[in-house]
Amino acid sequence: MQSASPPLTKLAEIYSHPVGQIGSVNHAAIADYVPYKSGLTPITPNPNPPFPDLVNQRALEKYQTGRFQGFTAAELRALDSLAFEQPDFPDMRLEGLDVDHVFRRENWQNRRKAVHRALWPLGNGRPGFWHVDTYVGTQTIWDIILPSLRIATLVLNNAHTWPWWDAFLSNHIPLPVGKLPADKQHIPCQWYRLRAAQIVNSPAGRKGVQDYFRSLADDIIFDFACGSFDPDSTLPDPDDFHGLTCGPTPWWQKTTCNINFYLVEPLLNPKINSAERLLCQAELAVTILHEFCHALYTRSEESLDPYFEDEVLGEVGFSMEKAVFGGRTSQLNAAYINPKGLPFGGQMNFGWNNYASSINCLADQPILEPKPANYREATSYPVPISYFRNLHDPTFWQAYVPVWGSTSLHMGPFTAGSLFDFDTKQRRLIETPLLTDPVITLSMTDQEKATAKIQIDRNNSARTIRQDMQLNKDDRTFRDRQFLSQQPFPSPPPTPASQTPVYVEPRFEPQLTQYEFDLIFNYLVRYRDELALDTLHFEIPEHQLYWYILRSGFTGLEAWQWRGFLQECERSNKLFFWTEYFEPPTPTIGMVELNPLGWPPVPQKYNYNPQQPPPGTRLHAVFQDWYRSMHWLGDLEDPYSDSVFVQGQYDFDKEVCVFLVRKIMRENCLWTDPEITEVEFDECLGFCDSMLWMKGPKGIVRKSDRGWPPVVTSPSYSAPSTPSQSSSGSLSLSVTLERKL
Template sequence: MASLSVQEKKPTPFTTLAKKYGHPVGKSGKLNHKILKNTGKSGLTPLSPFPSSPGQRSPNQWIKRRLREYQQRRYFGFTAAELGRMESMAALNTSQILSTLENPIHPMFEKTKWDTESTLPKHQSFLPLLGGYEGLWQVDNPEVWEILRSPLQLASRLLVDASYWPWWDALFNGEYKPIENSRKPIDRVKQFLLSFHQRGPALRNDPEALEELQRQILEASEKIRFGLHSGYARGDTGMPYDLKQDHIHYGETVPASIYPYTKVWLGVEILQPLLRRDLTDAERVATTLIHECAHAVWDTMAELLPNIGPTEPYFEDEPLFELGWSLEDKLWGGYGRDIVSSNMWQGGPGLPNMGILATKWFTQKSERNLYKPIVLAHKAPAAGEPDPYYCFDYWPVPVTYQTNLFQSEFWDRSVRAMGARATQFGPLSVGMRLLAEDREAPENYQIILQPAMRIEENLTQHVIHDGMTESEKAGWEFENKRRSQALLIFYSIATGSETEPLAVPPNQPKDPGTEAQGVQVEDEGIPDCPRWTEILNYLLNNRGPLELALDSLTFEIPEPTLYRYILNRGGLDISPTEWRAFLRTANHKGEYFRWTTKPNNWFGLVTRIPHSWPPNKQQAYLPPPPRALPSADDIDSFTTAWTDPNFLTGLYTHMREFRDVDHDTLRRIMNRYRHEPFHIHACDMEDLIAKFAAEGTYIVHGPVGIARVIHPIPENIKESVKREEESMIKEQEEDDDSSESEDSDMQDGRGEEDKTMQDNVDNQVLEEMDAYMSGALMEPDMDWAIV
């Protein structure tokens, strides 16, 4: 039978791993996924030997070499097989590890501290769960609170046991002192900078000091609140960020401004895998919470400390200021990079991180993640050693390290006996190093080993003797089990398969790649909406002001926000899935609404199509009069606010092009940003909004409780706010590090003719790989390499 042409080939079904960890397409940063094109595969499975004739270099060997290089580009110099031998690939660990933590949730994270339907401003919304689940990402949803429980319990252990890490005591009670000019860059000598320092063990471990530290953490927690939103979107509007960025915010801390509390936003993308009960991701959620808590706690302290300057303080001799990463460094001995980078999440929710690589944040690479970084002089390296500030090291962390954190036995025995050492990443055996002067390509990674003393510490059983307390004995019994595992891992690495050596092959040029970027999701097909007529009639009958306000909807609005308007309006029982089905169908028909997903599949943006809506046949809308006539002073203040650049800048900073704003939020923005003293009470604001919305001056009525701004924001104010943000957000974000390799075509000096020849080879390789996958070259019982 004749084979199908390229045009006739059907899409390849996704493999199990691709459904869980994603099928990358196009480019992620500068990493090209062309070798996975049309395979439906994830690129994660360890390479297996290819069939070939003895003494002959087959096309399959060439393909395997290309696949190995692809994995090394993607995984910081490692192949999936090497990560698997170090037991760092979650997908290859088939045992189910459940949390045995039984400790209560700390008051910092208790349910009353999270957004609920009653506390969330009316112009904001909760995201749908998606991924085959119904409901919304809010703590009142039992499913959501249940999956939050394990990471919240771990984060709570980290706070309750904060005394194990002197960093916390230093933040609250340590010595704050100006940084010496000798450590500052020459152009920043006059800038006031602070560092904070540990107290001695006798002071910080005094029983009264331990109790005081817990009281201070509890007091700070009273000024912090939490919310769930998309890490690709702004928390205050739900709209995606204006700037092009592949990176996602795991968490975001917003200092107290218009609201009297510091707000910590947690990206739901890192929570979605927990619906599958993947504990490897629960550790990441807890780490994110603690990271953001470091910033939030500082925000609650900063107002009490005079003359602290415009930046966060530095911790002791660290060269960069970033409290969240500083704390992580003390908790874990570094910070954990996801093996599956967050830019793989584009195109679909719920992709687990597969595992982590331990690395250091306080290196040159992190400078680009800070706004106007001030790099301080740091300790010089030992003679003959490279400067660690310019070394980027990556150490695979066994999956059991993450699961141990969720075992009560680990905390009750190992942490109690060993203190902060117990929570350090490990056991670490073999790593990869990239120097700052080298581009990120497989041949530039150097294999590194732990120092002999550290290896011996990781592998040698600790002697348990009668002089130990029962607690110390129990702790070291637990630690010895961990060292036994480390010995097995180290032996596995040392005796690895000859077909998959731990070595870096010569570099091969990357493919140009032209297809869409991100992660391909399986085609949902032509949309189906059985309730189309019912939902449409509901929208047509509730389109007026103080209903759904659809007739004045002239801007993009997040899909979940419009869904919340429907729920608040009432009269239609509809699920998030049914709402999305309606919007997809409308978009497919080209009627009523356009619906686009950007930057990922978590939520769509909805735009009303005016010409497809029939005339509103309902009786002309008569707005309700104000309950009481506002005072002349309030009317004058409200009117002049709309010509006040300070207020308009504040409004645009918070809302951007989104035009719906909760009444109380608008009041708080006015009170916060007006140039002249201005304070208006909530009850007076309601009367002002009723008056001006009825007149159609500055605002009109949105749904109940929402003012829809119609007053134009001057272009110079928009440009000023955007320029400020552009200067703060870098083009390359931290989570693109795994895909930043310089394009080989720009580095190897090949001419155009050579490039064309190489492209032809690439296409031939892909055709041979396609044939191989379809079985034409497949020998019996031979597994394909990249499931």
């Protein structure tokens, strides 16, 4: 159940009521309005307002221009860029289009996941997990993401329209050293450039691109992950991502594109309108394509992303977005801050190849020279809702895209934008020139006429928007004059402190009966040893411990009951401490820590002076190389080791560990006898119990906090790579990580 909900406007029920300082925006300007506001509503001015109303209007407009890149919500409405201002219309899903083979359902369905990587529950009391076969109402998550996959499919089907794809998939060449900064010229980088149009557009050129896509269709899979947690270790990650691609590993030979499920969360909200749904579907399609580009590049064995033409930033996903869609996007109701997973409200187009975009590159990716003259300028353009309707319109793809080519999917049309100068710290509004209307003649083909009509409609829309923007500007000018003419002098006394109650977002707090609580409590106490709860010496994600409990046999336990149990444990100081990440109303994530004083006492079972197996036995020989191999996998500080653990991670899939130990024993320890069995592996673990390694739940190897050298510094971020033999001869187990922020 939810805690009591304070009064909200209709928009705030959908987009929430932001509180306090979030990012660079202070939401204090809307704190004193009840019902509580979303801050997205265009201001409707009183034609003859008293002075206090003028003050409030100016405060709200200042707040909105700070939140929306220099625009008020009224200006965004004039620019046709507010989804919630659109009348409802039938859903647009591009029905009838088969998705590309790489995006097929099988590539999203659950394969054998590592035991230390649990499925994420939907949260907020909804049954099921983030998986394409999970039902949400009458639809599966697969049904919900299908329109996005169809847009991504249309982009790949028409890849010849954008020469970027041909350049990216063709042979790369070494980047000229002179393009690198003086202190980075020792770093090998790659460069890809456009090929001649007659090659790109030839039947062989088009076929080559499509053949490359098909060749990887069985080597790439997709999964849902939380964008604020590392998808492999499942630990909190300070860097949010929309998508993150992990390259092949010795134990999993496919590339995995992890998609942040908070991007899909708005599509599960039954209150959003049709226009909002189009925005969210389009953003998901762009993210899937972005990660697909990173997946394509995992074949290269290069540690850094290549650079396209004269771009000074290297990030293949954003380079593709610039080439295909005309730039990066950002949500008006920012989806990457707390609370996460809210509907967008509208979209902004941001440029690429500038200072503002450099934060989206990996930390060790050099920024090239010379930089463009406008490198320290950032432009923002509100995207009209008509653009997202076109993306979901089969006629647009059939008639407009073939004629307008590489600019056909560029966001727009833009009639106004804003420019921020990082040197002067100033922002100003800018206008864009209108295109000339094409002339429709009798000699045109039907396709040419349809294309011309689409362009004329876009131009007419832009003219109407420009007129509305001018009216809005005139209105603000008039009110500014009113304000100056009425402003009292000297200044009025300070406004008394607000009497509005502080807003508290209702939280998901399921209430268990005493019977339900006792049932879970007694199960955990009874199976305390099997679940290895006494060796839980670290914080663990709530859903991961829930997964261990399900695997132990308590299959009737629902995720909402587990959440309610942990909340009650926190309140009553029993069994576990529980910490909540993120903010409601969207689902939050919990971290769990053992409360050592909240358990019934039990006798000490663990041997802190483990003995080695008898000398001269096979097990003794196995143990020596097993110990060395496991040290390779677990030591974060040894420069010659290849740890599969990251700092703060202690659980890892036992089956994977057995596979890796066998591999390391053969290739690094030169083991030639029959390989270690699972029984021998478990016996070796027992010899180390509580020193280096500990008893874990079923299917888990648990790393101890005892016996390892202290971690002096956090491990550096591993550059993308594929499995290889390092110069020291040790097995490289690093994982390719590419981020979309």
